[in-house]
Amino acid sequence: MSGKVKIYYFNGRGRMESIRWLLAAAGIEFEEEILESREQYLKMIKDGLLMFEQVPMVEIDGMKLVQTRAILNYISAKAGFQGKDxxxxxxxxxxxxxxxxxxxxxxxxxxxxxxxxxxxxxxxxxxxxxxxxxxxxxxxxxxxxxxxxxxxxxxxxxxxxxxxxxxxxxxxxxxxxxxxxxxxxxxxxxLPQIHAFLQPGSQRKFMPDDNYVNTVRKVFNRS
Structure with missing residues (x-):
């Protein structure tokens, strides 16, 4: 794998959480770029980081992947989590x-x-x-x-x-x-990787609160 995996999303679960679970289970370390402002989101679009202008986005193996199912399927195949046939x-x-x-x-x-x-x-x-x-x-x-x-x-x-x-x-x-x-x-x-992910201090996110909701609405300019 070329470089450390980096994920781009809010500081909450949403559609990124299943990706965090999969990366943790696969033993793939990752960094997080937390989306906090509309300006940050618009800059990502301007810089060509977000195909379809959507998050989640994951940088992995030299690619910038969007669309949750596509990301999950790629990581799942890479980790051997798709079954034997x-x-x-x-x-x-x-x-x-x-x-x-x-x-x-x-x-x-x-x-x-x-x-x-x-x-x-x-x-x-x-x-x-x-x-x-x-x-x-x-x-x-x-x-x-x-x-x-x-x-x-x-x-x-x-x-x-x-x-x-x-x-x-x-x-x-x-x-x-x-x-x-x-x-x-x-x-x-x-299972060891899952047990570790479920412990306090891991990169697992917790139930969304009002701060998470307000940040999402602010970034996407929604009332």
Missing amino acids: MKEKVLVDMYVEGARDIGDMLLPLQFLPAEDRENSLKNIRKIACNRYYPVFEKVLREKGGGFLVGNALTQADLQLLEIIIMVDERMPDILKDFPHLQEFKALISA
């Missing part, structure tokens, strides 16, 4: 997209008026418990536990664990009826 890869892709469906429901929460968040959380809980968690529970039960796909860590495991932990933060009892997901959470969280 085409059949495993398509399973990984399906499970990643399923977990991401839940993540996409969580992303806007902090941007909603406080009075609307409770209803949104109730809806997320209903959808997760009725549609998504039962699927992953069944996959793990039929496999007899372990990883979602094959016998090695993949992007699907990382994406699902990230989502489980983010949902748990807001709904601590949500896994009570899903014993295999509980076991999965414990297993993947205990």
